[in-house]
Amino acid sequence: MSMFSIFDISGSALSAQSKRMNVAASNMANADSVGTAPGEAYRAKQVMFETENRGQGIGGVRVTGIVDDTAPMKMEYRPGDPLADERGYVTMPNVDPVHEMVNMISASRSYQANVEVMNTSKDMMMKTLSLAES
Amino acid sequence: MVDKLDNALNFNREALNLRAERQKVLANNIANADTPNFKAKDFDFASELKSAVSKGRASGGGMELSTTSSRHLSAHSSSPAVRDLKYRVPDQPSLDGNTVDMDRERANFADNSMRYQASLTMMKSSISRMKAAMQPE
Numbered sequence: 001m002s003m004f005s006i007f008d009i010s011g012s013a014l015s016a017q018s019k020r021m022n023v024a025a026s027n028m029a030n031a032d033s034v035g036t037a038p039g040e041a042y043r044a045k046q047v048m049f050e051t052e053n054r055g056q057g058i059g060g061v062r063v064t065g066i067v068d069d070t071a072p073m074k075m076e077y078r079p080g081d082p083l084a085d086e087r088g089y090v091t092m093p094n095v096d097p098v099h100e101m102v103n104m105i106s107a108s109r110s111y112q113a114n115v116e117v118m119n120t121s122k123d124m125m126m127k128t129l130s131l132a133e134s
Numbered sequence: 135m136v137d138k139l140d141n142a143l144n145f146n147r148e149a150l151n152l153r154a155e156r157q158k159v160l161a162n163n164i165a166n167a168d169t170p171n172f173k174a175k176d177f178d179f180a181s182e183l184k185s186a187v188s189k190g191r192a193s194g195g196g197m198e199l200s201t202t203s204s205r206h207l208s209a210h211s212s213s214p215a216v217r218d219l220k221y222r223v224p225d226q227p228s229l230d231g232n233t234v235d236m237d238r239e240r241a242n243f244a245d246n247s248m249r250y251q252a253s254l255t256m257m258k259s260s261i262s263r264m265k266a267a268m269q270p271e
Contacts, residue, residue, distance in 0.1 A: 003154045006161045013165030020168075049169040058162045061169050110167050113236065117161045120247045124157070127254055128150075132261045 003128075006121040010114045012052060012060030017111040019063050020047045024104040031095040038083050042093040044069035044100075069094055142264060146257040148186040152179060153250040155216055160243045163222075163234050171231035174222040174239065182216050 023045050030042040045066050052059040071094040079088035159175055166172040201207075224233035 002151075003157065006158055009158065009161045009165050016165075017168075049166075051166055051169050051172050058159060058175075060162065061166050106168065113164050113167070113240065116240075117164050117243060120243065121157060121161065124154075124247055124250050127251060131254060131258060 003121060003125055007118060009058070009060040010118045010121075012062060013114040014111060014118075016047070016049060016061045016063050017107045017114070019066075020107040021104060021111070023047050023066060024100045024107065027095045027100045028097065028104075031093060031097060031100075033093055034083055034090060038085060039091055041073060041091045042095070043073075044071065044093065044095045071096070139264065142260060143257065145187060146253055146260065148191070149183055149253045150250065150257065151191070152182055152186060152216065153246060153253060156246050157243070157250065159216075159219070160239055160246060163239045164236070164243065167232070167234045167236055167239075169232060172234065173232075174224070174234045175219050176222055176242070177216045177219050182218070185217055 027044045033042040035041050046069055047066050048064045050062050050064045052062045073094045074092040075089040076092050077088055078084055078090045081090045084090050156177065156179060159177065163174045163176075222233060222235075222238075225235060225238075227233055
């Protein structure tokens with residue numbers, strides 16, 4: 001039954017979206033991680049998605065990699081901090097909490113949509129299996 | 135006799151096969167809703183069904199090289215699916231080149247699964263009709 005591959009397609013999207021959720025959680029958790037040395041602050045991460053091609057462009061989605069966000073680091077004026085530079089600024093992570101929240105909501109909605117696709121397909125397959133019974 | 139039974143179910147079988155194929159295409163669109171540069175795809179069910187019933191299923195995926203000599207390579211893709219997979223025309227294309235409209239895909243997906251189940255019911259009833267006709271009194 002060719003419909004079994006829907007589980008692969010939606011499953012790949014579930015794992016990709018949960019990876020995205022993981023990255024968003026990591027970014028949020030490390031929003032204040034300045035590190036142990038000056039300039040070692042956490043850099044926000046982003047996931048990259050790509051279509052998996054299995055003939056006619058149908059085949060689910062794949063995470064090609066997790067890249068560092070290129071946004072400039074935030075500088076905070078904290079002259080008393082041991083990590084401050086000579087002008088009294090501490091390099092803070094370039095995590096944008098608003099961006100991360102939006103990313104998280106988008107990932108969870110996509111995840112839900114794919115779960116629904118799987119459920120509907122499962123129902124359809126169950127109904128097909130019971131064809132010509134009784 | 136047996137080929138008559140087969141012919142009686144042929145139309146619904148092709149319809150179910152195409153519905154399952156469309157379900158796969160739509161699931162792929164939903165799965166790639168956040169992939170940059172992904173283009174949403176779909177096919178025209180009516181014309182695909184017409185050609186599947188009249189000409190048989192598409193062998194190889196849509197595009198094939200025509201061969202004029204037995205020594206030519208056939209170069210057909212492996213997945214036997216629909217003849218003509220088309221790109222959806224986006225209403226509001228997004229900046230990253232993705233053309234998936236989630237509302238539209240979800241609506242089509244629900245519609246397709248309902249129609250699949252309708253075809254299934256048709257098939258069920260035609261099977262029970264044939265069974266009834268074969269009962270000895």
